[in-house]
Amino acid sequence: MDADRNYQRRFFNTKILKFIVISILLFIVLFALATSAVYGAWLGLQSADLENETTAKTAEALYIAEQYSLAILDYEAGDYILAEQRLEYVLNEDPNYPSAIEKLTAVKQILYATATPTTPPPSPTPTSTPDLRPIYELYDQAEREFLLGDWDAVLTTITALRNLDLQYQVVKVDAMLYQALRHRGVDKIRNQSNLEGGIFDLALAEKFAPLDAEASNWRNLARLYMIGLGFWEVYPEQAVYYFQQVASASPYLLDSSGWTARERYRAVLTQYADQLMAAEEWCEAEEYYWLALSIRSEISIEERRSFVSIKCSPPTATPAPITETPTPTFTIVVDASPTATSTVGVVVTPTPTEVYLSPTPTSLPAETETAVPSATPLPSPTETPIEVPLPTDTPAPSETPLPTESSKTTPAVTPRS
Amino acid sequence: MRIVRTIIIVVLILLVVAAAAALVGWGAYRYTRNMSSAIPEVVSGFEPIVPERTTTPGAGDESVFDYQSSTNVNQTQSAPTLTPWDGAGRVTILVLGLDYRDWSTDRDYSRSDTMILLTLDPLTRTAGILSIPRDLWVSIPQFKHGKINTAYYLGDAYKLPGGGAGLAVETVEELLGVPINYYAQIDFGAFVDFIDEIGGVKLDVTEPITIDLLGSGSATKKNLQAGVQVLPGEWALAYARARNTDGGDFDRAARQQQVIIGIRDRILSVDLLSTLIGKADVLYQQLSSGIHTNINLSDAIKLAIVASQVKEKDIQQGIIGKEQVLFGKSPDGLSILIPITDDIHLLRDQIFASSGVLSPQTPGNAQERVQAEAANVSIINQSNDPALGQQTADHLESLGMHIVSVSPGEQYATVSSVITDLSTPYTLSYIVNLIDIVQYRIKADSDVSQDENIILFLGIDWERDNSLP
Numbered sequence: 001m002d003a004d005r006n007y008q009r010r011f012f013n014t015k016i017l018k019f020i021v022i023s024i025l026l027f028i029v030l031f032a033l034a035t036s037a038v039y040g041a042w043l044g045l046q047s048a049d050l051e052n053e054t055t056a057k058t059a060e061a062l063y064i065a066e067q068y069s070l071a072i073l074d075y076e077a078g079d080y081i082l083a084e085q086r087l088e089y090v091l092n093e094d095p096n097y098p099s100a101i102e103k104l105t106a107v108k109q110i111l112y113a114t115a116t117p118t119t120p121p122p123s124p125t126p127t128s129t130p131d132l133r134p135i136y137e138l139y140d141q142a143e144r145e146f147l148l149g150d151w152d153a154v155l156t157t158i159t160a161l162r163n164l165d166l167q168y169q170v171v172k173v174d175a176m177l178y179q180a181l182r183h184r185g186v187d188k189i190r191n192q193s194n195l196e197g198g199i200f201d202l203a204l205a206e207k208f209a210p211l212d213a214e215a216s217n218w219r220n221l222a223r224l225y226m227i228g229l230g231f232w233e234v235y236p237e238q239a240v241y242y243f244q245q246v247a248s249a250s251p252y253l254l255d256s257s258g259w260t261a262r263e264r265y266r267a268v269l270t271q272y273a274d275q276l277m278a279a280e281e282w283c284e285a286e287e288y289y290w291l292a293l294s295i296r297s298e299i300s301i302e303e304r305r306s307f308v309s310i311k312c313s314p315p316t317a318t319p320a321p322i323t324e325t326p327t328p329t330f331t332i333v334v335d336a337s338p339t340a341t342s343t344v345g346v347v348v349t350p351t352p353t354e355v356y357l358s359p360t361p362t363s364l365p366a367e368t369e370t371a372v373p374s375a376t377p378l379p380s381p382t383e384t385p386i387e388v389p390l391p392t393d394t395p396a397p398s399e400t401p402l403p404t405e406s407s408k409t410t411p412a413v414t415p416r417s
Numbered sequence: 418m419r420i421v422r423t424i425i426i427v428v429l430i431l432l433v434v435a436a437a438a439a440l441v442g443w444g445a446y447r448y449t450r451n452m453s454s455a456i457p458e459v460v461s462g463f464e465p466i467v468p469e470r471t472t473t474p475g476a477g478d479e480s481v482f483d484y485q486s487s488t489n490v491n492q493t494q495s496a497p498t499l500t501p502w503d504g505a506g507r508v509t510i511l512v513l514g515l516d517y518r519d520w521s522t523d524r525d526y527s528r529s530d531t532m533i534l535l536t537l538d539p540l541t542r543t544a545g546i547l548s549i550p551r552d553l554w555v556s557i558p559q560f561k562h563g564k565i566n567t568a569y570y571l572g573d574a575y576k577l578p579g580g581g582a583g584l585a586v587e588t589v590e591e592l593l594g595v596p597i598n599y600y601a602q603i604d605f606g607a608f609v610d611f612i613d614e615i616g617g618v619k620l621d622v623t624e625p626i627t628i629d630l631l632g633s634g635s636a637t638k639k640n641l642q643a644g645v646q647v648l649p650g651e652w653a654l655a656y657a658r659a660r661n662t663d664g665g666d667f668d669r670a671a672r673q674q675q676v677i678i679g680i681r682d683r684i685l686s687v688d689l690l691s692t693l694i695g696k697a698d699v700l701y702q703q704l705s706s707g708i709h710t711n712i713n714l715s716d717a718i719k720l721a722i723v724a725s726q727v728k729e730k731d732i733q734q735g736i737i738g739k740e741q742v743l744f745g746k747s748p749d750g751l752s753i754l755i756p757i758t759d760d761i762h763l764l765r766d767q768i769f770a771s772s773g774v775l776s777p778q779t780p781g782n783a784q785e786r787v788q789a790e791a792a793n794v795s796i797i798n799q800s801n802d803p804a805l806g807q808q809t810a811d812h813l814e815s816l817g818m819h820i821v822s823v824s825p826g827e828q829y830a831t832v833s834s835v836i837t838d839l840s841t842p843y844t845l846s847y848i849v850n851l852i853d854i855v856q857y858r859i860k861a862d863s864d865v866s867q868d869e870n871i872i873l874f875l876g877i878d879w880e881r882d883n884s885l886p
Binding site: 033040163353 | 540
């Protein structure tokens with residue numbers, strides 16, 4: 001019995017031992033596998049991160065180098081604005097990029113050699129997360145920014161303030177918004193070449209109250225400019241109509257591409273004259289070439305003008321003296337000894353006062369003459385500020401002057417109790 | 418002998434285990450490495466393109482540089498970085514879809530085929546959608562005038578710092594004047610995947626239409642009958658791309674907006690938003706290869722939550738359509754749409770300026786707002802009626818204005834006018850409407866007086882036609 005029992009015990013112990021050993025082995029195997037997997041994964045992650053970082057850095061460096069190379073090409077091609085843009089990008093990404101700062105300086109010297117210094121408009125300082133400072137602090141800050149005329153900052157601060165409390169000092173905040181939007185809108189049009197941005201700001205301001213004459217005039221100028229731009233290269237006769245008004249009132253109004261109203265006007269005059277020349281309307285074409293040349297002379301335009309001039313008034317054996325002027329603003333001088341190759345003996349000399357030329361109303365294409373195939377009427381000329389005085393550098397608000405200071409400070413004031 | 422055998426077996430087992438462990442480790446290494454590696458975008462080489470760059474008049478040619486130099490141009494011509502969203506104010510996103518013809522032929526650069534501006538005002542929970550037709554004739558910054566759909570192409574082809582999306586954003590900003598915070602260029606595949614992920618989109622097809630699924634051949638043509646139906650991703654994409662109805666591109670823009678609203682409704686109707694947000698990071702990873710955007714995941718989730726709270730009646734929808742354009746031909750004979758600036762402004766203002774944090778928030782009607790301002794007003798009577806000044810003063814005072822003084826003018830005036838320091842807009846608005854003062858008779862002067870906000874000059878027009886009690 002004892003032997004049997006001992007055998008059974010031994011057998012049982014051996015089985016347990018085997019089970020334990022196998023379990024341990026299995027555990028070791030699984031542990032090894034798991035450890036390997038985890039370690040492998042960790043190494044993989046590390047390696048991928050390192051590779052990603054290296055790849056990103058390499059790609060970024062390549063991209064910056066490419067932008068720099070393109071900037072050099074732009075510079076050599078005379079496209080200084082794009083070169084400037086690319087170099088600024090390069091320096092923003094890598095301030096120590098070799099030679100970039102020198103090249104940017106050179107570009108800026110060329111670009112702004114004749115520029116008049118202006119104070120750059122304040123840049124917005126947006127935050128990526130809502131500002132959680134106390135409301136009153138934001139309100140005080142908005143007031144300070146308002147006094148400094150930092151309109152971008154005022155609008156950003158008020159947005160943060162209203163995110164916390166829409167009704168805090170609501171009357172005063174609305175008044176600040178009205179003024180900030182009005183001033184920023186005018187500033188965008190007048191100083192920042194952002195015509196549409198300015199028009200939009202003024203539209204926002206107008207939700208509070210009507211615009212004053214000055215703001216309204218600037219908006220109207222920007223609006224006329226944008227309407228004219230819509231017809232660019234497509235319907236030059238329409239573009240002439242709109243740019244003529246803008247160029248007369250504010251010749252140096254700039255758009256974002258660096259064109260002035262005056263240059264746009266000159267270009268559309270040329271485009272229209274080219275179109276008339278193609279239609280063999282020689283005399284009218286000459287008239288528009290003259291208008292363009294009176295703004296700035298250019299050999300190619302002068303050649304075309306000469307050509308249409310010959311076509312308009314072919315030389316005769318006994319040239320008759322010209323008694324009629326093509327436009328009221330030109331002085332006509334008749335050459336006494338014309339030659340066959342001359343411009344039919346007519347030399348038109350723009351007078352020094354012809355800076356802002358106005359084509360005679362009869363010479364301009366009427367609105368109804370447009371070939372635009374649409375039932376939608378074109379913007380009505382009556383909406384243009386013909387009745388309203390257009391702003392000069394410091395736009396006057398009205399043609400009929402508002403009451404003067406003297407009338408404001410009239411002696412017979414009746415104080416109210 | 419037995420011991421030796423046992424040792425050999427153990428060593429073999431250990432070797433197998435080690436090999437297996439190494440294999441597993443290597444596998445894990447490769448897997449995680451591949452999963453975490455970003456595939457760098459292949460930058461294709463530069464190729465010359467047809468459209469010409471504009472030359473700023475005078476630049477590079479000092480002899481003709483006789484006009485005022487572009488003093489401030491650099492502000493708008495810096496690298497096209499988008500206006501960052503401040504997290505509170507209005508946020509605007511330009512959604513771009515590329516031209517399938519360019520995309521399917523594997524061209525290096527694509528034109529944009531779809532341009533939709535989405536705008537959302539988190540504070541007032543209002544939103545807007547504006548579709549811009551691809552043939553719109555616009556000024557493209559740095560380039561000549563062209564169709565708006567070429568902006569994306571040019572930005573990419575010329576490798577501008579902001580790429581195609583950057584130039585497209587700049588172009589739209591210049592067209593409309595509204596700041597754009599984000600862009601999202603969505604590939605066809607990503608669009609289809611997303612629609613399928615939300616279980617299709619329910620649309621009311623108003624007229625039978627033939628749609629063309631992606632691919633080629635007649636098998637891709639499908640007929641959709643009129644009626645409400647749930648379309649899977651591929652069909653929804655084809656429906657949004659179809660332009661074979663009478664209205665052409667304008668109808669297509671309307672269908673695209675219908676799909677956008679349909680997606681919104683689908684997400685809200687089955688409360689998918691929380692599910693989608695729950696797996697947003699996975700979804701983001703899945704779709705990220707097909708959506709090129711500068712919206713980060715955190716802002717995307719924030720915007721999705723806010724967008725879900727906008728009621729349908731508070732979504733303004735607009736299309737730059739037939740009423741806002743003229744049909745024309747470009748110099749090279751292409752069909753183009755010439756913008757009617759004033760009408761586009763009206764549409765833009767309706768969508769972007771009618772509400773929001775920068776709009777009037779003072780409660781009440783016009784009179785209550787005037788009372789809240791309690792403006793100081795002086796009146797100068799330039800009419801023929803000596804009593805008109807006082808009568809007007811009494812009326813304005815009854816409305817809540819503080820009348821500082823009433824005095825006769827030194828001269829008569831035929832029309833009424835006003836000088837304002839701009840600090841009391843509601844009072845100004847009320848007076849201008851009451852007296853019917855024309856815009857060019859409103860003068861802004863910040864130094865009116867310390868005690869006055871508005872000086873009102875009454876003219877003979879007010880004497881002849883007034884509504885005083």
